Amino acid sequence: MTRRRLLGTAALTAAAAVAAGCDSSSGGGGAGGSGAAGSLSWWDHQNQLEPAKRAIFESFEATEGGVPVEYTYNNPAKLGQALQLAKQSNQLPDIHSNAGLEVPVPQLIAGGWVGPLSLDDAAMQRLEGALVEGKHVFDGAAHSFPIFDHHVYPTVTWFNTTLTGQAGLDPEAPPRSYEEFRAAARKVQDASGGKAGGWIWNIGMPNRLNEQVNVLAQAAGFEGGGGRLYRTGEFAYHDESYLTVIEFLLSMQQDGLLVPGSQTLIDDGARTRWVGGLAGYYFDGPWCPGVALKNTPEFAESLGVGPILTPDGGEPTTYRGTQGGEYWLTPTTEMGEQANRLLSEYFTTEDYSVEIANTMSQPPRDLEAVERSNAHPAYKKLITWFADQVFLAPEPIVKNSETTNVGAESKAVKPSLGDIVQGAFSGDVPDVRAALTELSDKANAEHERALAAAKDKGAQIDAADYVFENWQPKADFGPDQY
Template identity: 50%
Template sequence: MTPVNRRTFLATAGAAAVAGLTGCSDSGGSGGTGGGGQKLVWWDHTPNIRPANEKAFAKFAKESGGMRVEYTHHQTSKLGRALTLAKQSNQLPDVHSTAGLGLPLPALVKEGWFQPIELGEEALGRLPKDVLVEGIHTLDGKVYTVPITATKQYWAANFFNRELVEKAGLDPANPPKTYDEFRVACKAVKEKGGGRATGWIFGLGQPARVAEQVGFMAQAAGFEGTGGGANHAGQLFRTGEFAYDSDPYLTVIEFLLSLQKDGLMFTGSQTLDDQVARVRWATGVAGYFFDGPWCPGSTEKDAKQFLDKLDVGPMLVPEADTPVTAYRAPQGGFYFLSAASKKADAATKLLAYQTTKEYYADICKGMGPPPLDPSVVADSEAHPAWKKVVGWFDRDVFVEPVPVVRNPEVQKVVQLAKDVKPNLGEIVSGMFSGDVTDIRGALKKLTDASEKERARALAAAKKAGAKVDESDWAFVNWQPRKDYTKDMYTG
């Protein structure tokens, strides 16, 4: 998710600015502290989960005597700013997702964002054992959020246009798996795909998503550290050191740049965010598009006519004998109860629906991130491509260690750390535009700047009394292609 530097916002920003950031609202309003009247105000960035939520909203309205939910959707890249402005002007919704805030749970609670939710034994008892992690879902034993989707997923699957692939003489049942196979497939699509299609389209206008995809692909290329699903990518698990300039990152970026050099990338990619790129791809301008599991659901919403042509292959790897590998931190919660809400009891009742098997099954209808309970996927009516990519995740994705889980004091360093600019996504976008020509040199500068900024924030936190040191980022007992489990934090 896109991190936002909250220090950039003016304390004088008010309601008009918040209203200007609103995506769409079911009832025409954009919020207000505690919702006001017989309603709960809900802000969200996850349209794929909207079908499940709307069903829960209807059930809640019936069981709560008619209290409605005022829903507002925000684009992922804009939600963090909207929330920051809303907090400054005392207009936070009752319940909201947190894309863009860019801080761990302990820091957000300390800054007064959330209040605990009292779900009760029945709702908590429906959750899988050990799924709630201190520092991610709970603090001091109090529950602040629950996961509703699975940890195991990556966001760089190789979705493709079946029609163009077949016209190119390729076998849709055997999509490219390696870099070389992908390059050959892209050339075939360009040469035989009807004259207007190129091989691949890339959303370079959304640097945060670029960084996520490069990070996941770097893991698949052998990087043994944080990647696409982390707020702070590029850190080796065993040592905690930053290593953006390592060979796996360089391998991925050079491969992607070679597609542009060979004329296989859609020429307008530089200005496209992922949503626009996906819709353009669905019009037939390119054969392939890297995306997360939400691709079928988003396509159904924005380009439904394309669904019959949509298919997917796994994330690419450099060599044929390399297994697809990705790592992600334990999935956090999507939704939180605002500290400003005066309707905690009602909101908690609504959030409790999100621990049910019925809710997990409804998540499948939106075809976004896979639900927490994967047993509901097989019997769902979801698109075959969604089922296919979700099925690969359990085999190919592993749980990574999280410093703040082992030592909550780490969050004090995170709070003090400033964003390093240019970041990975901006650097990669600059490489495609030609503004950045020394690839390894730019990545080395990012590595050094990231290390320097963490050291500065660490020293400041220790000076203020934080009990933390560099070893808190190092997990010497981490093993490749293994889940990092709770017991390993004390190992």
Template identity: 45%
Template structure:
């Protein structure tokens, strides 16, 4: 099928149905996808997160029973196909009433609003009161109007350390005291491998380059990189060749050189790597908080053996840290939805304690209200990982909060190839022989693209400059909160 770019919509009202992208459709009353009863008010809802399906179906059932409610026709899309399905649906005037924005090329909310995708929410006053401290201009509000809201807590990352507690005990390690430094990790992985009976100390999803790039970025920040996404906060310059990135990549590479990495890691995605990890013969795996939820759902026999902790650091004297932006919104009401008030009533139910407990039960990204975790009966490993996030994830400076016009620059950004993930993958395959030189090329390309995008946005009328990307007052290990922009 022809791919869809961020600027091009596929044409043809018949293309949407023919594409077969509707996915598996469920309703609250009939999870087999029977559809709404004739004559009943119905809302259509598209999603890409299977972790949220149980709480969403429960919420839909409750909403249908309300006098002011309606039936909900629910479609769970494949994440990789969601963007194209939305593009085709928009072109053929078949958008759902409520949807996520997954796959829309990472466009900022302002661009999606300007492009006619979404309309403002009309949330109930109680819901707005609960959300107020976590709503940000540019991320959730455009021109004072609310278009979406966060479901998940800001403090999270994709590089928690998950491990096999049973194998750790067999290796003479204390599962209650997992390794926290690179050297301790290598030593523990060696002991795990020796005790595994033919297994390996560590497994990695090197074949999933976007995730690999994000994990290397997390590790670089934990190694002392003074920025995020390869961009230094205090200067606005991209610096992928910073020593922190070299340290992080060389650490991962050392696991392969020491023959502690599982064979096949070079081509594995997260699904394959996680399944191999859960066989019980692998010591460690780096992954996000969703690792616990996926294992508990699809690899349940391994759940009692799962251990978890936070981010590794290069040495005991380095405090772990990653820097994260405000959490984007999850759900939106499309511009073509005929009853935004009704859809808003349903979305208001996604701000309650019951809903947050439902999120926590899925053990993916932590819910906005962390107190819900204690009521959700989660695995101890998940609780340990989420607890670690609270001391090692910090709110990063945001160019968008400093100047909303930065969205015009963001809208012009395109992936640079090879990116960080591809470069690291090349290090492991042997295709990249001069790591620093490749990282310098990536830094140069990113800086040139940013300068070009600023110039293009300025020419088009946006009031934006490189100064909007510079935060000279930023301090490591401290939240850069909303008060900084006043």
């Protein structure tokens, strides 16, 4: 179930201890008093991992020197705004994830959002080979670490086996091509007598659309990631693979197979309606069962899974870079010692990988932990598909860690891919090809501008850092290929 993992930078230096008490206005534990006195505050977007984390927090509090942890879950679409408001009022939590901020980590560091960790030696040993300069390590100091594996994609074909069974569809033979999916969705809709639609989606969530359409384009033949071609380093959102994907998605709406109201739904709402029997199919990531079964465990009997769709139903091929960090420390925290001990002793361990698999989140950093877990059979099946269908992508940041300076100079290009897809469904973007071509032009121009700005400030970088002429499809891009 494993492929070669990308080796991180060797001989990583342990980070300096986090400075304590930088916020004189704080009345207690937490950055700016976001938590109760003497407690750690923790915000993230991982709903499905909450049970595992709460168990850890209770265990940590019971240890010598442990403290209570105040945990707050935020939907991925809302966490970024919540963090921005907390930053403005000097109330950032001690530990947080960065979902929704859409800002390169170097900018977050410079802006005082995140600071270096001080993990113990045992934790650093467990993380050996998993930390990458420019993703987890900055100026020689670890700022975060991966808890997930890179073998993953966010556009899994989940389905309700009760509805598909009523339509006479075999749960062991899920649709794999666009036409098979269209036909299956129509059968489900017709068999329901109008009580259920064929397909539901989170179209009200442009960031998620961006992720899902990018990987659908890979499965449709795009030889790059995030709109950028691996071999040339150029953005090419106007590639035929993107047009093929978007035209297919729009055709589902045009054929009346999309649940009405999907245009405004975010993932939580779409997923809840799907579990409630309002649709046969739903595109989501591997975390879907972990979230869905948390509140409706009885749905486990109706949970079915298929791989990401391809235009012709062939074996999917997707690409993904090394997994980024998940948990970040606020530099103004007054609980730095406790926070680092909590992260070191609990969240870098093999046991936590098993707990991640138990909660059916993204695949854990240790993929072999999945088989030792009590995860749903559909989830375990999906992880075996991931191992064969996801290949390690080349990354400019691994080729030259100073490319982080380009990210720090970059500005978001609007409208984004997700905005364009959303606009296509609403009718606000009538010419998708033209919109994608304009996005490619804007993305290339912004990259050139940011690259020049970073070079002017002394970064040792070049356009060639984004070019991987030796990249080959259906293969991992290992450390020996840089």
